[in-house]
Amino acid sequence: MPTIRDGRRADLDQIVERWVELMAAHAELHPELYRPASHGRGTYRTYLRERIDGPQSAVVVAEADGQIVGYVVGGAGLRAPFFEVREVGMVYDLGVTPLWRRRGVARALVCALLDKFRAWELPHAQVSYSPDNPMAAAFWPEQGFAPFLMEAYKPLD
DSSP states (O other): OOOEOOEEEEGGGHHHHHHHHHHHHHHHHHHHHHHHHTTHHHHHHHHHHHHHHTTTTTEEEEEETTTEEEEEEEEEEETTTSOOOOOOEEEEEEEEEEGGTTTTTTHHHHHHHHHHHHHOOOOOEEEEEOTTTTHHHHHHHTOOOOOOOOOOOOOOO
C-alpha cells in the first residue's frame, strides 16, 4: 500500500499529471464541460499550491516508490448564510492512477481527508460526482456518502 501523506509543493508536477488523467476520464463522459483550457495545467498547479498553503484546505497524496499514484483535494466550504450549518468539508478532486485503482488507495485518501475535516470540527462532508461515471457512482456510496441534491446542466446554444 502506498504511503498516505500531506501533499507538498515538491509534489505539484506529479499531482498535475494525475489531474490530467482525471480530466481525460471526465472528458470521455462529458467533453463539452471537462475539456481543460490551454492554461489548465498551470492554473490547476496554482490552485493546488493555494490548497497546500491555505488554511482549512488540504491536498493528500498516495506515494509509492517516489511516485504520486493518487491524490485528493478538499477544504472547508461555506453554505448559504441562512442555514444553521454553514461550514462543511468539501471534496473537490480525487484521482488515482489506473495501475493503482481498486487497491484501497482512494479509500485511504478519502479517510485521511475526512480525518482533517473532523479535526476542523466540520459537521458534514460533501462531494459531487457524475452518475455517468460508474467508478464514482459505486465508490462514493461505499464511503457512506448519500445522494442529497441533484445538479443538472442544460446546453444553451
